[in-house]
Amino acid sequence: CAAAASALVSPLVSVVDRCLVRRAGFAQAATEATRTMVTNPRAFFGGLGFRLTFAVYFGTYAVVNLSELALDVKRCEDEKERRSGKVAATGLANVGLLVWRDSVFARAYSDSAAVTGRGKPTGPKVPVRSMGLFAMRDVGTMYATFYMAPRAADYMVKEHNWDRNAAELSMALTIPAAMQAVTAPLHIHAMDFYANMHVATFKERFDVILRDWRTVAFARGFRILPAFGLGSFGNNKLREAFIRHEEIEDHNHTTSESEEEVTVLPIRRRLSRMTIANPDNALPIARRFTKQNTKPAGASAASPMLATSAEGANEKAKKQ
Numbered sequence: 001c002a003a004a005a006s007a008l009v010s011p012l013v014s015v016v017d018r019c020l021v022r023r024a025g026f027a028q029a030a031t032e033a034t035r036t037m038v039t040n041p042r043a044f045f046g047g048l049g050f051r052l053t054f055a056v057y058f059g060t061y062a063v064v065n066l067s068e069l070a071l072d073v074k075r076c077e078d079e080k081e082r083r084s085g086k087v088a089a090t091g092l093a094n095v096g097l098l099v100w101r102d103s104v105f106a107r108a109y110s111d112s113a114a115v116t117g118r119g120k121p122t123g124p125k126v127p128v129r130s131m132g133l134f135a136m137r138d139v140g141t142m143y144a145t146f147y148m149a150p151r152a153a154d155y156m157v158k159e160h161n162w163d164r165n166a167a168e169l170s171m172a173l174t175i176p177a178a179m180q181a182v183t184a185p186l187h188i189h190a191m192d193f194y195a196n197m198h199v200a201t202f203k204e205r206f207d208v209i210l211r212d213w214r215t216v217a218f219a220r221g222f223r224i225l226p227a228f229g230l231g232s233f234g235n236n237k238l239r240e241a242f243i244r245h246e247e248i249e250d251h252n253h254t255t256s257e258s259e260e261e262v263t264v265l266p267i268r269r270r271l272s273r274m275t276i277a278n279p280d281n282a283l284p285i286a287r288r289f290t291k292q293n294t295k296p297a298g299a300s301a302a303s304p305m306l307a308t309s310a311e312g313a314n315e316k317a318k319k320q
């Protein structure tokens with residue numbers, strides 16, 4: 001489930017994230033990355049950007065699934081407690097992975113890194129301040145995705161009678177994307193501080209945020225749609241389908257065992273009545289039942305049971 005959801009969202013997200021760390025020419029960077037994906041897919045899907053993005057979202061969705069499994073094993077039924085546990089586990093994993101990934105992205109794809117070698121983490125080390133801003137940005141996104149969106153979906157279902165699937169999908173798309181208008185300044189300042197650690201004044205920092213806010217907020221909102229919207233929704237539905245498939249198999253196995261027992265019991269009763277009426281005929285009749293009910297492959301265990309049962313009844317009747 002986690003791998004399928006990650007493969008679904010990673011191509012587009014890796015393109016957008018690569019462009020976000022480029023200070024010059026967002027549209028030009030997007031065009032170059034898209035052209036590489038189409039004309040040279042081997043280089044794109046084997047490149048650093050895609051591999052890092054796939055690792056981040058595979059790790060995130062895997063932790064979501066494992067936390068759900070752990071809560072089911074603990075038989076936790078309280079919805080508030082389940083949400084809190086899932087958000088805590090997933091948030092720690094996702095924030096850590098994204099901070100690590102964005103630090104590598106900044107070193108590999110920023111303008112300073114492009115001079116020495118694109119695609120490799122050759123830029124200067126990312127400062128703690130930028131990494132902290134990355135973490136704050138991602139905490140806000142995680143809160144919107146795993147707490148605000150489900151609550152909004154529940155509200156739409158209860159108060160406005162929305163279809164459950166429509167409410168979950170629409171809230172999973174809109175709430176995290178809208179949060180990027182709030183977290184975009186954190187991303188802009190993190191990248192600006194990395195590019196100009198010691199030369200910019202407060203006014204210059206603020207001017208950069210005002211200049212880039214619309215572009216970054218739109219781009220990050222757009223990338224959130226597949227990453228924490230469609231990806232999260234798809235992972236949930238794939239996990240539900242997998243669980244439903246396992247439950248159906250268990251039900252079919254239990255049903256087949258019950259049907260076999262239902263078939264054996266009436267035959268035992270008939271043999272018992274026949275033994276009482278005529279003990280000498282019970283064993284031949286049991287053998288005939290055995291022959292008629294034996295399957296070509298994987299014969300049922302009911303036949304030997306019938307023969308054994310009949311033999312015992314026959315011996316008991318003769319003693320009497």
